[in-house]
Amino acid sequence: MSPRISTPKTGSSDPMAASALGHQPSTLRAFQQIYGLLWRRGIVSAEVKETARLRNALITDCGY
Amino acid sequence: MTWLTSVVSVDASFDDVFGLRPDLHDSFQAFYGLFWEQRLVDPVLLEVARLRIAQLNGCTTETTLRYRPAIDAGLSEDHALAARDGNPGALASPLQGACLGLAEKFVLDVHSINDDDVAAVRDVIGEGALVALIEAMALFDGFTRFAVILGVGETSDSVTIVDVPTSMGRSRGQR
Numbered sequence: 001m002s003p004r005i006s007t008p009k010t011g012s013s014d015p016m017a018a019s020a021l022g023h024q025p026s027t028l029r030a031f032q033q034i035y036g037l038l039w040r041r042g043i044v045s046a047e048v049k050e051t052a053r054l055r056n057a058l059i060t061d062c063g064y
Numbered sequence: 065m066t067w068l069t070s071v072v073s074v075d076a077s078f079d080d081v082f083g084l085r086p087d088l089h090d091s092f093q094a095f096y097g098l099f100w101e102q103r104l105v106d107p108v109l110l111e112v113a114r115l116r117i118a119q120l121n122g123c124t125t126e127t128t129l130r131y132r133p134a135i136d137a138g139l140s141e142d143h144a145l146a147a148r149d150g151n152p153g154a155l156a157s158p159l160q161g162a163c164l165g166l167a168e169k170f171v172l173d174v175h176s177i178n179d180d181d182v183a184a185v186r187d188v189i190g191e192g193a194l195v196a197l198i199e200a201m202a203l204f205d206g207f208t209r210f211a212v213i214l215g216v217g218e219t220s221d222s223v224t225i226v227d228v229p230t231s232m233g234r235s236r237g238q239r
Contacts, residue, residue, distance in 0.1 A: 004182045005186070021199075023196075026098055027196060027199050034091035034092055037091055041087065042085070
């Protein structure tokens with residue numbers, strides 16, 4: 001399957017910024033803010049979060 | 065009606081429940097509002113996607129809201145209902161119909177989205193707006209599921225027009 005979106009010209013080594021998300025820097029920053037909070041803080045353990053993340057990726061068949 | 069009654073009232077709003085984690089709620093509001101505040105995508109396309117996704121997820125709170133930027137940009141109530149009910153032929157343009165189809169497949173079977181589905185939107189609005197639109201679809205899908213799972217939000221059938229949202233819950237509160 002060929003890419004449906006070109007690689008953004010961000011020059012960033014960050015994989016998210018170098019992905020399609022890099023086409024919208026403001027939403028990428030906002031996403032990273034909330035996603036980072038989800039992982040850094042809270043009473044749900046990282047193991048539980050990772051289990052949910054992997055299960056979701058498997059069900060959605062997302063190899064990324 | 066939420067079942068989180070040990071921490072919020074039985075008729076708690078989306079914001080009441082999400083506000084149990086104020087740091088996440090604040091970040092969500094900032095993220096969600098960007099799409100309208102910065103006009104990353106035509107607000108009519110956002111509304112078409114939001115209404116269809118909310119309907120497919122059975123989220124009455126969202127299907128009865130109308131965002132004012134979309135109304136101001138020309139979305140009629142007939143078009144809003146066509147979007148909600150998945151009727152592309154009754155929308156105002158082929159682009160809106162293509163956006164509706166993308167939103168449906170996003171929720172129902174993401175792997176069925178093909179190159180033509182993407183091109184029909186991308187080739188009109190551009191790559192940057194397409195990325196924003198897909199991100200918005202992810203938010204609509206995720207947070208309508210959030211509202212449905214936790215049983216939050218109102219269940220009235222009356223349509224309410226709200227100002228530019230900074231979150232789904234605050235929108236409802238601005239009636």
